[in-house]
Every structure is written in structure tokens, then in C-alpha cells.
Amino acid sequence: MYYNLQAFGEEVRSIRTNLGFTQKDVCKLSGIHEDTLRKVENGKVVPIQKTLDLLSPILKKDLNQLLLNYRLNNYQTFEEIKNRLESKIDRDEYQTLSVELDDLKALLHTESNTYFINLINQLILLIESIILSKEYKKFDKSLDKLIEAIKITTPDFSLSNYKYFVYDSFELRILMNMSLVLDEIKSIEQSLEIMEFCMQIVDPNEKLYPKICYNLSYTYHRLDIHESALKYSDLGIDYCMRHRDYNGLNLLYFRKGVAEYGLGYETFMDSLKKCIYFCEILDQNKLKDLFINNCKKFYNIELQL
Incomplete structure (x- = not known):
């Protein structure tokens, strides 16, 4: 569920300061990490119930109930469009993203909440960037869209100072896409630096986590650093196994198999076969054919299924 996290965080900060507490005071009394409280107050994270349960008696306010006051309208419509987008991106189906783009723009005209408007605009700019990159190979314009998107919520952002900000999960996704575009127009080293930064700060339970793992594995593969490629694919x-989220497992097993092949491990064929198996489970036949062809073309590996 989406909330106006910025407004909620501002109220939490106001409650804390009115009680005369510093962030350090509250964290010492509640037992939560100072970085967690900082993210809550900056509107950068949806706080879990346990965090709010620990903070509530210290701040003399039922924060779980308070959060409900900041629920956003049109959430279900937004989430449905977002899920369709995610599915197409996972399948490399970029040709029809304009459908969801039009749906988002239509949703934008029905919304009055400034926070939600910013969120929708960020997603619109992200999708426009992906279309520019994947469909038209206009990487400079794609990067401009991503910078415009992240500046909606982090106005002072630049590629030279990106390490100095706190990011929510969606901003982190924008940053990850910047890394992918920079790989095309700058250098693989700059791309890797930003991707490693994303890996350092992403919540290991976020859906974005395995996507960053995949991109890091692929980047290290291109640098012929197969140990790191295997580490991130694993x-x-x-x-995916812990969260029973099987989307993307085919990609990750492909990266794992190629890394094992590069390291001379006999297990590489088992990993590649799992890649094909999950393509079939996910009904991603185009990807399946691509993997089989790439194994033959680049590694002279015949996948006998």
C-alpha cells in the first residue's frame, strides 16, 4: 500500500521534537537503528509494524494508526499499472510500454495529492527513459530523463554527489537504471561503482534486490571476474527462493551457469538447464530460445534438455 510518506515522516519528526527528543534519544529508548528513524522521518521507507510498535510508546502516539491517515487514493490502479510494467520489463517486451505510459498519464489527471503526483511522474519518466534506451538507443536522453526523475524527490542530486543522499526503493531503482545507461555512454567502471553503491544500501528483502544482483553479476561477467559474477547470481x-519469487530466476541461473563455466566448474550445465526450466515455467519462450542460442554462439555449449 502507498502512503504519503513525506507528510507522515514530517509529523513523526514534529512529534519527536515537540517531546524534546533527539533522534539518538529515541533510538536509544526504542532500540531501533538511527538510520531507520532517519529514513522514516525523511519519508524514504514504509515503516514495518514492528518499527512503529517500538516507536509508539516513546513518542506517545499510535503510529500504526497515524500511518493509516496518510493512505493514498488510486493506489490499486497505480499498482496494477506498475505490475504490468514490471512484467513487460522482465520479459524484455519494451515495444508496448506506451500502453502503460498512457494509463499513468491518465491517472495523473485524476490525482490531487502532490506526493502521489510526484511518484507517478517519477514512474512516467523512468518508463520514458527505458523506451529511449531500449527502443531507440538514445542513451544521453535516457540519462536526462532519469536525472529529471530523481530530482523530483532529491532536488540537489547529481552524478558527482549521489553518495550523499538517502534513497527510497523507487529512487534506488532509478539510480540502478542510471548505472545501466552510464555503461553505454561513459564506462563500465562508473556503471559498476554506482551499481555497487545500490547493492550496499538496498534492503535485502526488497524486490529490487535480485535485479541489482543480476546486473552486478552481468557486469562482473563482462569484466571476466567470474568469482564475483557467481557470488551475485547466488x-x-x-x-528468489526465500521469497518464493520465481520471476528472474531464469536470468540469474543463466548468469550462474556462465560464471561456473568461466571458472571451470562442472556444475555449469545443471545451472543452465535450470535457467531453461524456469523459462518454461514462466512461459518465456523467447528468452529460452535466446539463452539456448547464446550458449551455442558464445560458449559452444549445446543445451541437451
Whole structure:
């Protein structure tokens, strides 16, 4: 569920300061990490119930109930569009993203909440960036869209100072996409630096986590650093298994198999076969054919299924 996290965070901060507490005071009394409270007050995270349960007696306010006051309208419509987008991106189906783009713009005209408007605009700019990059190979314009998107909520952002800000999960996704575009127009080293930064700050239980793992695995593969490629593919697979989220497992097992092949491990064929298996489970036949062809073309591997 989406909330006006910025307004909620501002009220939590106001409650704390009115009680005369510093962030350090509240964290010492409640037992939560100072970084967690900072993210809550900056509107950068949807706080879990346990966090609000720990903060509520210290701040003399039922924060779980308070959060409900900041629920956003049109959430279900937004989430449905977002899920369709995610599914198409996972399948490399970029040709029809304009459908969801039009739906988002229509939703924008029905919304009056400034926070939600900013969120929708960020998603619109992200999708426009993906279309520019994937469909038209206009990487400079794609990067401009991503910078415009992240500046909606982090106005002072630049590629030279990106490490100095606190990001929510959606901003982190924008930053991850910046890394992918920079790989095309700058250098693989700059791309890797930003992707590693994303990995350092992403919540290991976020849906974005395995996507970052995949991109890191692929980047290290291109640098012929197969140990790191294997490490990140394994981390992504572990997330998917723990959360029973099988989308993306085919990609991660492909990266795992290629890394094992590069390291001379005999297990590479088992991983590649799992990649094909999950393509079939997910009904991603185009990806399945691509994996089989790439194995033959680049590694002279015949996948006998």
C-alpha cells in the first residue's frame, strides 16, 4: 500500500521534537537503528509494524494508526499499472510500454495529492527513459530523463554527489537504471561503482534486490571476474527462493551457469538447464530460445534438455 510518506515522516519528526527528543534519544529508548528513524522521518521507507510498535510508546502516539491517515487514493490502479510494467520489463517486451505510459498519464489527471503526483511522474519518466534506451538507443536522453526523475524527490542530486543522499526503493531503482545507461555512454567502471553503491544500501528483502544482483553479476561477467559474477547470481537466487519469487530466476541461473563455466566448474550445465526450466515455467519462450542460442554462439555449449 502507498502512503504519503513525506507528510507522515514530517509529523513523526514534529512529534519527536515537540517531546524534546533527539533522534539518538529515541533510538536509544526504542532500540531501533538511527538510520531507520532517519529514513522514516525523511519519508524514504514504509515503516514495518514492528518499527512503529517500538516507536509508539516513546513518542506517545499510535503510529500504526497515524500511518493509516496518510493512505493514498488510486493506489490499486497505480499498482496494477506498475505490475504490468514490471512484467513487460522482465520479459524484455519494451515495444508496448506506451500502453502503460498512457494509463499513468491518465491517472495523473485524476490525482490531487502532490506526493502521489510526484511518484507517478517519477514512474512516467523512468518508463520514458527505458523506451529511449531500449527502443531507440538514445542513451544521453535516457540519462536526462532519469536525472529529471530523481530530482523530483532529491532536488540537489547529481552524478558527482549521489553518495550523499538517502534513497527510497523507487529512487534506488532509478539510480540502478542510471548505472545501466552510464555503461553505454561513459564506462563500465562508473556503471559498476554506482551499481555497487545500490547493492550496499538496498534492503535485502526488497524486490529490487535480485535485479541489482543480476546486473552486478552481468557486469562482473563482462569484466571476466567470474568469482564475483557467481557470488551475485547466488545472492539473487537465494532471495528468489526465500521469497518464493520465481520471476528472474531464469536470468540469474543463466548468469550462474556462465560464471561456473568461466571458472571451470562442472556444475555449469545443471545451472543452465535450470535457467531453461524456469523459462518454461514462466512461459518465456523467447528468452529460452535466446539463452539456448547464446550458449551455442558464445560458449559452444549445446543445451541437451
